[in-house]
Amino acid sequence: MVTTDVPDIARVREVPRTVKDTASYTIFRVVNATVLVVICAVTLYPFVNLAAKAFSSQGYIMAGQVNLWPRGFNLTTLEWLAQQERFWTGYGNTIIQTVGGTTIAMVLTTTMAYALAKKHLKGRGIVIAMVVVTMFFNGGLIPNYLLITNLGFKNTVWAIIVPNAISAFNLLVMKAFFENFPSELEEAAAIDGMTTYGIFFRIVLPLSKAVIATMILFYAVFFWNSWFPAMLYLSDAELQPVTLYLRNLLAGASGAGREAGMEEVQIGSNLKAVTMLLTVIPIIAVYPFVQKYFVTGVMLGSVKG
Amino acid sequence: MAPDTGTAQAAPPARGDDPPVGTPAVVVGGVSRPPQQLRNKNTWGRALRKDWRLYTFLVLPIIYLLIFRYTPMVGNVVAFRRFRPGSSMFGDEWVGFxxxxxxxxxxxxxxxxxxxxxxxxxxxxxxxxxxxxxxxxxxxxxxxxxxxxxxxxxxxxxxxxxxxxxxxxxxxxxxxxxxxxxxxxxxxxxxxxxxxxxxxxxxxxxxxxxxxxxxxxxxxxxxxxxxxxxxxxxxxxxxxxxxxxxxxxxxxxxxxxxxxxxxxxxxxxxxxxxxxxxxxxxxxxxxxxxxxxxxxxxxxxxxxxxxxxxxxxxxxxxxxxxxxxxxxxxxxxxxxxxxx
Known part of the structure; x- marks a missing residue:
């Protein structure tokens, strides 16, 4: 697999054992480590608080007694939400939009980046300029809205998955990667009679798994977290992603509480917490395993400027 | 280096200790012929014939950029024109600022x-x-x-x-x-x-x-x-x-x-x-x-x-x-x- 050179940012500086810390520097190190522990705790607190609220009974939450640990342990809200068709429809839509959007984006980004990485290609400069311009200018909300509406994309999944297909940043990262691809491999394949298509699909792509994985993750997280385009273009609740379901719940615009028999289910903070918890769990579950790809991607991009 | 590479005289010697023998000859030959060849090599016809498969990779992305990135940029003219619902997304008549x-x-x-x-x-x-x-x-x-x-x-x-x-x-x-x-x-x-x-x-x-x-x-x-x-x-x-x-x-x-x-x-x-x-x-x-x-x-x-x-x-x-x-x-x- 072709890998790229990125600095190891978890590296710690080696200090020779012969150098003794001064007393004041030792104090600094203790304070520094303590502050970092506090920062980590503050970062994690909202998640812990969320989980605690999700499994607490509404009474304790209303009384302001739930912080780190659930009180009045309660699973009814979770069970109720698990039976809500609208919620699972939203989840399904999120998955469809993430998979569809990422697929379209990857096809366009990968092929375009590969062609633009060929330095001899005539007209390459113009096309690269076309891409770079989109980093600094975008049409703005209203012209985009009018375009999508005119194309008849309103209330179709296309409104979500098509307009965000090529991110200039991701494209430039991929282009930089393909430019560093060892040309001997491609030349050897060409001598063996492979066409550009063969080389691209059978030589280049299989050897670019690392950068492809990074790009897939970038796009997938974007589509998974996206909610605003859905609010703009998808008024049909059957098409809305789970983020929009949650947004409507937070804004109090959803009928979720009213539809349910009030006495059966504890709504309010508890329901919001459960919905949020179910929405973040997939991301938290995969996050530790994919984090390094994001870090690599960000640094690859910065190398290219 | 073969005389048909027009850039030969511009490229530095591959090895530093190569004596620059014969360089004048290359320059003489290079001035008269290779630029002609370079121009021929760079025509769109040739580029398309040689790299048409690469260009097919660019067709969809360019169409995409034109529609979804550049049309909205142009669409900003609606700020200078009166928009009527159901009519053109670029507005109907000019109203200036x-x-x-x-x-x-x-x-x-x-x-x-x-x-x-x-x-x-x-x-x-x-x-x-x-x-x-x-x-x-x-x-x-x-x-x-x-x-x-x-x-x-x-x-x-x-x-x-x-x-x-x-x-x-x-x-x-x-x-x-x-x-x-x-x-x-x-x-x-x-x-x-x-x-x-x-x-x-x-x-x-x-x-x-x-x-x-x-x-x-x-x-x-x-x-x-x-x-x-x-x-x-x-x-x-x-x-x-x-x-x-x-x-x-x-x-x-x-x-x-x-x-x-x-x-x-x-x-x-x-x-x-x-x-x-x-x-x-x-x-x-x-x-x-x-x-x-x-x-x-x-x-x-x-x-x-x-x-x-x-x-x-x-x-x-x-x-x-x-x-x-x-x-x-x-x-x-x-x-x-x-x-x-």
Missing amino acids: YYFQAFIQDPKFWEVFLNTVILGALTLIVVFPLPIVLALMLNELRSRRFKKVAQTITYLPHFMSMVIVAGFVFELTAINGTINQIISGLGNDPISFMQKAEWFRQIYVSSEIWQTVGFGTILYLAALTTIDDQLYEAARIDGANRWQQTWHITLPGIRPTIVVLLILNIGTFMAVGFEKVLLLYNPLTYPTADVIATYLYRVGINSGSFSYAAAIGLFEAVIGLTLVLSANVIAKRTVGASLW
């Missing part, structure tokens, strides 16, 4: 303009330096494992949807939320934060800090790894303490990164977190929370005044572009680092 004048005379103009500038400035002044500080703190750690864990935890909020972040803000600031529990614990009355205009900016900036500071350290940490350890050693021998080492070696080492990120941040100054404001604000907090982008959204999408809203958007974009260009010029003149 009518909508821009209307915006400047709009009673909401100063409110949304100042709110945008204040939120943008607060973000820049308060949030921007924090990743540098956090990166320096992480850099002083000697345990690789602790550093990794701290990085993993602080990057996490970056991957949360804006809706989740807003949800956290609502939960923590709720009347029975953790912050109000602390306030009551100290013997004060709870505050309904999200209904109070005077609290919006603090809440917005705090949530920005929580969400962005950790991930913002990545580029600084990468820059820190490129600083040569020998510099620190030399400084130690010269008697510099840790603070002096940070001030004279570490900070200058990451200065180019700081400058580039600062320019980029100034460029997005006007585009304050539109999605976040839209999720967090309500009519009670409009006096401090309503920014140009959210006003535009209500005028355009909710009320359907597309031309007016497009003019507001263009106004904002022009200010943003001016800011990034001037920041770039200033950075180039003063510290010699720039985006391009």
